[in-house]
Amino acid sequence: MSTDLQASEVPESETLRLIEWLASFGETEDGGTTRLLYSDSWLEAQHAVFDMFQNKGLTPFFDDAGNLYGRVEGTEQTSPAVVTGSHIDTVVNGGKYDGAYGIVASFLAVTRLIEAYGPPKKTIDVVSLCEEEGSRFPITFWGSGHITGQYAGKDPKDYIDKEGVSLETAMHEAGFGKKQYPAPHRTDIECFVEMHIEQGHVLEQNGCSVGVVEGIVGQRRYHIHVTGESNHAGTTPMTFRKDAMAAASEMIHWIHREAFKDDYLVATVGQIEARPNTTNVIAGHVVFSLDIRHHEQDVLDTFCSSVLTHLEETAQHYGVSMQASKWLDVSPVSMDSGLTRRALEQCSMHSIPAHPMFSGAGHDAQVFGNLFPTSLLFVPSHNGISHSPQEFTCREDLEKGVRMMTEFLYTIAW
């Protein structure tokens, strides 16, 4: 099973041209992109994609959350739809590729396949999901969460942005949430396929153009509060101290060292604050963040449990108290093993250097993956940079990603 579309035949600049075009909606002064959910730039971008779908013969339609579909009816009309795409929103001053590339890749793959082979057997919906990042409102996966029914019962009045605008108001002002469009929740999905930039540098380090994701990590996030006693840095002998910083440093050092014991485990203390935070006063209080990720629930459970036990013991040893507050707990999600295998076969067949891997970042694919067979594919991020105007993927890899998506969708839907 293979298309006859060779890399040399596709117009080389088309992918990049569409990425640059999409980046013009919400372009920032230093070449980044800001498209927050339901903002003017977001709305312009969704409507521009609507027109693009229409111009290429896809039937565009919104759902009531603001997700945008471009549909191609399949010749086997009874089959559920193959849904493919990514998210249109960005972080503040983010890059051009995060989310946008996935929409472009799915759109180009589908239009090229239609051009070459006519309509697919199965209905295909190219999707521009309304929100994934959580950059405007304190909630993520607003698009995929609506499609999968995860947000049934959530009240958009409860989420407020920095300007004091509620999610409901923003939604209404953009024209959504008023039942003028079909309800977003769907059960008629055969599979979901997403292409995304890696946001790490595993592919670059391994010299691969495509990553085939086997699973998306589970995450736990904590704030660890260590409370000792503030005291004079000169007049308090070491043995009389209850030094929260000394205890915290041993904790952080231990966590970091321990995380090396599993190749796929990552543990990060990115945030720290001390009180009173003065050079000549022993810290009475230190709070630090802890972010732990792994693709296997068992490993995550065991590691987090051993960390908490060790932190408690360390606190006792230093005569301080420790309180761990967990504020995020997301389970790992496996991608569909059949689709993963098929994606790797396609890469091999077309000599696209590919790497089976796990995603350390969250993606819409994990929301779909809980309910439908799902596949997530990566292209490299130069130096692993993302969420920045410096985000970059070279043209060759962008094209290889589109070609891979084309071959893959052909095997799934044609």
Next chain:
Amino acid sequence: MSTDLQASEVPESETLRLIEWLASFGETEDGGTTRLLYSDSWLEAQHAVFDMFQNKGLTPFFDDAGNLYGRVEGTEQTSPAVVTGSHIDTVVNGGKYDGAYGIVASFLAVTRLIEAYGPPKKTIDVVSLCEEEGSRFPITFWGSGHITGQYAGKDPKDYIDKEGVSLETAMHEAGFGKKQYPAPHRTDIECFVEMHIEQGHVLEQNGCSVGVVEGIVGQRRYHIHVTGESNHAGTTPMTFRKDAMAAASEMIHWIHREAFKDDYLVATVGQIEARPNTTNVIAGHVVFSLDIRHHEQDVLDTFCSSVLTHLEETAQHYGVSMQASKWLDVSPVSMDSGLTRRALEQCSMHSIPAHPMFSGAGHDAQVFGNLFPTSLLFVPSHNGISHSPQEFTCREDLEKGVRMMTEFLYTIAW
């Protein structure tokens, strides 16, 4: 050698009454005291002490820096003066005892001795030093530094407070620095004796009422900059990281553990900042403070050198860079061993439980101690608290301190 003044004979409330009275100049809402150098409350306090000296027969006079003396001429007029006292200034919202108690103790001891025995053989100057804390201008020991000639050549125009007022302007507005008073620099000092609150809890822990200080620690302060690479906390495997926080935590843990190897060494990391300081981003930069103190120059030199070597090695191990910037370097100062011995003998003779010790905090005594035989005595600080409205020394210890000072000055000057 002993006075006939027994504890029972002195009016018990006099010490406390004077401390409360002094605390009324610059009293804060929550019972603390703020008397910043050359401020209105500072000026009122110095003039009130001037009157107090005069009322009790001491001859009061200012020097041109604002130090205030209360002189009692000795009967042996050729001898240089015994100078005794402490500082009148406080930190912002500090306690009632820090500095003030030393002035009160010296004043009461001298007036009681005069009352009982008439004028001393040696001239005594009770001194209310103008500044020690460095709370208004970025310079400490402004009073003792002028008396010892340490500030000769320093230009008060170069020091600016938070309101943008220069030290020169503040000085002039308070009436000093205009050569209307005698120049502060003195060489006619036989010895300096200071009584101060401990600001630690070594005395309380040891059940002692008086501490006899053998030496004041040397201090080194650094800012340690650790620079790695910010990266995604989910997509960057542990082995690819240049995690500044991981490196810093090992450094801080090592420093803290190493400081236990010497009973008198103290090492403190009180301040820390991470960048970008975000839960899901690996810290690219961490800067932390390091405060190291010991009373022996050799130990201080060796420890600081081994710390810097170890930090450099740790940075290399983590693939990050380390830069240590030293911004304070004060040498240890020994108190006069003859005076120390005599003070301990007096305590023993009068059954005042005393403890030979080192001062981990800086005091005016260290400035005098570089040039003149100097003795520093402590009374306990409850729970080691100072620089706070909660600063407290019990009445019994305040009285024992005054009694100790009385016996001590009797042996020195009568």
